[in-house]
Amino acid sequence: MSEPSLKPDKRHDEWKAKQQAEAHKNAEQLKAKFSSLSVDELDRRPVRTIQDYLDWIALEHARNTTPPAVGPDATPEEKAADNERRLIAPTTKHRTISQVWPRDPNGKLIAPGETDGGKMLPNGIDIWGATLFDFYSCNRFPDIGTIIVYTSGSRLAGWMKRNGELLAVDQLGQAEREADPVEILPWPVAESFKDVDNRAIMFSHGIGGAKTVEFGIGEPFQEMVHCPRLQERIPFHLLPKTLIVHDRYACLSAGRDEFHDAEEKWDEKPDIVSVYRLELSEEGMKKVNAENEAIEAKKRQDEAALAAFLANPTAENRPLGRGVLCVPPGLKHGPCPPATFFLHEPAPVREPFEEAHLYLSPNHIAGQGNHSFAFNAHWEIPRNMVVDDIICKSCVVMTGMAMVIEEDGWNGESKSPKWKELSGQIIEKVEVFGGVSASVYTERGEDKLDENGEAVTYEIEAPSEKRTRKYQGPIRVVHTGVKYQNREDGPLCEHLRKSREQWASLTGRVSVVAKLSYQYDSHLEKEAKNYQEFPTHFFQHWSGYNLMRPLHEPFPVGALVPQFYGYYVPDDEIPPKDFYRKDGPLAAPGDAGREESGSSSVEYRYRSPILLIENCGTPVCATVDEMNIDDRQEIATLFFRLHHAGWCHNSAYTRNVLRQLGPINDFPLARMCNANNRSDMRQTSFRLIDFGRSEKDKDGSGIAYEEGKVCKTFRVGMYEDRPPGWDGSD
Structure with a gap:
């Protein structure tokens, strides 16, 4: 039997050509729209805040889940009240992907797995963005709008640069400015x-x-x-x-x-x-050994950095956290004498504690x-155990200045000529950032109007001007010998006694x-x-958002479990x-x-x-039915992140999820004030507990079952349209 021949489908070619023509037409209309807009016309538009923009995005996405209850003829007051109702509705999503990465009509296919290499967290989840504006939807085929990839700007920017597709100038610039991930530390x-x-x-x-x-x-x-x-x-x-x-x-x-x-x-x-x-387990002892090895490695690294600095003392290679750099005031941009670096002793390594x-x-x-x-x-x-030793910078500078005066004389009469040479450099820079604003258009280049029928501009990032002044070049090193202070070692210096660093008890x-x-x-x-x-990342709080299946919306990345x-x-x-x-x-x-x-x-x-373990608040079982979709999704992602690391909880119930006021790095009183914000602007911290049945899932069957159970329990994914109180029976 002869094999069937694969002939090109004429209808498919015609459809593809039509899609390409439509894409080119829309692109040309957008270009024409943008080129016709004058600066004066844009300046005359009402300017709204970034929160207004986020609200507008949420309302646009909620047209089906939380539709308007008033018509276009309603008064502005009625529209505003209806918008407020929709914004606080538990069915309205506020963490959505609203940004679109435009494609070059002549660009290549973005195949699955080709957008690797973006910014990531230690948890190993591929997609991370610093803000909600750093996530994009993008056509895999430039001319087919129905096959879309949802990913981060850093991943898309990497792919675009590798493949020479540089059409999306604004989006590439946003990806360049995106902040790196930062670990968020709880309020100390x-x-x-x-x-x-x-x-x-x-x-x-x-x-x-x-x-x-x-x-x-x-x-x-x-x-x-x-x-x-x-x-x-x-x-x-x-x-x-x-x-x-x-x-x-x-x-x-x-x-x-x-x-x-x-x-x-x-x-x-x-x-x-x-x-x-x-009593520590075998894994616990491994972590103790790893921590001790890391301390020794850092000690060797710091000693090597100090030795390299002393061999060539310049401002560029000075060890951070080991001294105070003093540059004479009043110096202008240009050559200057060497600055002085007052070196103090290193911070002591915290020793294990015997008793609590x-x-x-x-x-x-x-x-x-x-x-x-x-x-x-x-x-x-x-x-x-929780309070760091303190270095008094006043003591460092005063001790160092006394040593300089003793060596140079009160008026510098015995100062070495090399400290008078103009071998250093004061560099002053002014960085001007024009800001980021957004106006909203349809695919055909038509203005999307706000609820008052106006074309508006949203200010995403305000313009700013940053002035920096720093010293570069050789520096004079003065070994002050000043040590870190600890109340347990005796009374603190007079400077710290006047501050809030004194202790009533040890x-x-x-x-x-x-x-x-x-x-x-x-x-x-x-x-x-x-x-x-x-793993360590279970206990860490991170900036930004992750994106992972089975959900399609970004979520915050707080700690997964209580501290141990x-x-x-x-x-x-x-x-x-x-x-x-x-x-x-x-x-x-x-x-x-x-x-x-x-x-x-x-x-x-x-x-x-x-x-x-850490006190992480109260169970969500009494409130989960009243929670908004964003909070329910965030809770579900705790389980999904556990699954991503290969663990199955084996007790996925609402009683095993705790909630507390956030943000975790804020002063406790500020957290209480945060609780009074509009429901979508509140920050709540969630955590999983009760791991007595949890285990590594070798074949993934337990994880697959638990993922479905979590989606049902918290009404997310394919179950997000189920009403409160739904028990998963239908």
Whole structure:
């Protein structure tokens, strides 16, 4: 039998030619429209804000999901009220891909997999953009508008440059200006400690008197004493090795019948103290070793950089974070004498911590499940664990200037001639950015009018002018010998004592979640091992947005799981003991003011291991039906990101998703204010919890099943049009 011959289809060629002609016609109409617009005409248009532009995009995308309820003849007030209704509707998407990357009609096919090489995060998801304006829809075939790729500007720009397609000048420029990914760090608990110290000053508790680390000063769980949440990552090698657990109500038994609500004040009952030890898995120990190796590698790198700098001391190769560069004021652009670099000592490496204390109360239960209890606990830690040592730049400059005066003389009479030569250079630059604005047109070049029937301009980025002044060339190095300061090492210098850097105590209490397991249940131990096996990017917050299947909209990239603060098991060699507060003249603050009874008033039939994790808020189960589509999609992407890394949660329920006010890097009071914003402008942080059943999925079958379950549970993907309360039965 002869093989069938493949002949060209005449109808297809005719259709393709028609499509190309239409594309060329539209392109020419757009060019004609743009060339006919004068600057004066554009300047006369009303200028709207970037938020107005985002609102307009959301309303355009919501014409089917949240259609207008008023007609074109409605009053401006009625239209504005209807727009507000549509913008806050839970069916309206605000994270959409609205930008279009135009193609050269003579361009090549963008084949699948050819847009590799764009900006990425450590999570390995291919597509990342700094803003919603950095995502594009683009025709794979220049002349076929029905086959589209959704991707980032950095990936498209790379493909276009490699293939010589440079038609989209504005889009290429936007890709060049796009910011790089940045890790977003939570609001530092060190700043919250400053507020605690200010209250101590306000209530005349004194400040700066403590000379050694003293635990147990003040009662835990006081309503008038703020206990900030710890949300920063603690490296594995810095986790305290010993945990002293204060358990006045036998919470460690992890049984509701074993303890009752606390009615007395904390100090009115004996303090039942248990000693726990940090237990790390094999994966946890690998991370400890990797962290220590990274510290040693950085130390060698810093030493090499310093040696290279001292061999050729110039401003260009000076080591960052090792000194203060001083350029004489008043110098103009052009040649100048060498600047002076006051070198200080390096920041000390933080050493592992031996001890921390944990306080449990039955009045602060965070949750109860089939396998465990979770408590909102107070964790008292050495402040050095979360507060960096400080370099006083005033001390550095004053010490350095004194050394220069001693060597050069008060008026520079003995100054070396080489420090007077005009061997340096002051460089002043002015960078002018014209800004970015947008006007909206149809494919045929016709203006898309706003709700008032006007053609408007949206200001995306305002024009700006940036002036920089920097020194280049040789520098004079002065070894000041000034060291970093730490309150534990003694009093701070007078400059820091006048600032907010002074401490009321050498320890600090933070709020964490302590998870306890029922007896004979292994879920907690497995969960702790999973936390130690999770990759680092599970715990990181990143700027920008990712885009991944099965969804078609960008989503924020916060941490996936709570921070891990250790898994602790009872030290069976040290039995629990009672401690009482001393009375009379022998009384003292903290542990020094307690006396041991020698035994415990409670006989534990069982003491649970303790998993310490970050407090990430409350479950979404009571609010998921009222959530908008953006939040539901963001929650679903937590599971999808878990799947992308090869993990299956195996308990994909609403109770295992937590929410808290955001943004995570903002001051707590600012987060509360953020909660009052319009629903689509609120920033909420979501996190997955409960990994006692989670495991690596070897063949992908579990992930495939769970992906479908997540889409149904949170009404996303093919189920996003289902009504609230839908149970997935149809």
